[in-house]
Amino acid sequence: MQQTVLDPEGVRQQYADWADKYDSELEGPWQYIGPRKVAEGVREFLKPGSRIADIGCGTGLAFQFFPNSHITGFDFCDQMLRQAAAKIEGLKQQGTDVRLEFADVTNLPAPDKTFDVAISVSVTEHIAELSAMIREMRRIVVPEGVIALTAPETQLDGCIARSKSEVSELLLNENLLLVKAFGYRSHFEYAMLTRPAIYNCFICTKPR
Numbered sequence: 001m002q003q004t005v006l007d008p009e010g011v012r013q014q015y016a017d018w019a020d021k022y023d024s025e026l027e028g029p030w031q032y033i034g035p036r037k038v039a040e041g042v043r044e045f046l047k048p049g050s051r052i053a054d055i056g057c058g059t060g061l062a063f064q065f066f067p068n069s070h071i072t073g074f075d076f077c078d079q080m081l082r083q084a085a086a087k088i089e090g091l092k093q094q095g096t097d098v099r100l101e102f103a104d105v106t107n108l109p110a111p112d113k114t115f116d117v118a119i120s121v122s123v124t125e126h127i128a129e130l131s132a133m134i135r136e137m138r139r140i141v142v143p144e145g146v147i148a149l150t151a152p153e154t155q156l157d158g159c160i161a162r163s164k165s166e167v168s169e170l171l172l173n174e175n176l177l178l179v180k181a182f183g184y185r186s187h188f189e190y191a192m193l194t195r196p197a198i199y200n201c202f203i204c205t206k207p208r
Ligand SMILES: C[S@@+](CC[C@H](N)C(=O)[O-])C[C@H]1O[C@@H](n2cnc3c(N)ncnc32)[C@H](O)[C@@H]1O
Pocket: 008, 011, 012, 015, 034, 035, 055, 056, 057, 058, 059, 060, 061, 062, 074, 075, 076, 077, 080, 103, 104, 105, 106, 120, 121, 122, 123, 126, 127
């Protein structure tokens, strides 16, 4: 069956419309585990004060899993960033400071080598030119820094599915070393995402 993939404006509008309800739907009935899974995957690489870039941070659901760190969240949807901004004050209590930047994931407003870890959770399915996003994540992390991203291998309406081997090859092409990959199930049941989905999480390092 031919699947419809949204253009970037369509994606932005989808999240603008969803932003107010995103957290309550995902943390409630959907039992969304993507951010926690990615945080568990990179935990062994974190130190107190790690500089973390969250690429396509949305409402900042991942922030809570990175105590004692400096997080910069990048996203191109104002409404999602506004929800993320509302979490900043509470995160200070766990030693986490957060900055938010309006940005496209394929063109990040950050200097080279300024983060220890770059994560991206449930974003690649919207990015046609995934190699450009991976290149940006690689550019902004320090040598021996860590990159973690997820990709659904289940085909979902409005989204791009990618196999494990396809993503592994893209990472290799961008000169990243795949350290580990694992799968998990997401229970998306939003209008455009109508089936449980198998996601893969890829954890890589940037060679020195
Ligand atoms: C499913 S949400 C995931 C948000 C968050 N990472 C999480 O796990 O809850 C996808 C996010 O990617 C953002 N996004 C999609 N395409 C983007 C692009 N080209 N540039 C920046 N952000 C983008 C959307 O605005 C949205 O906030």
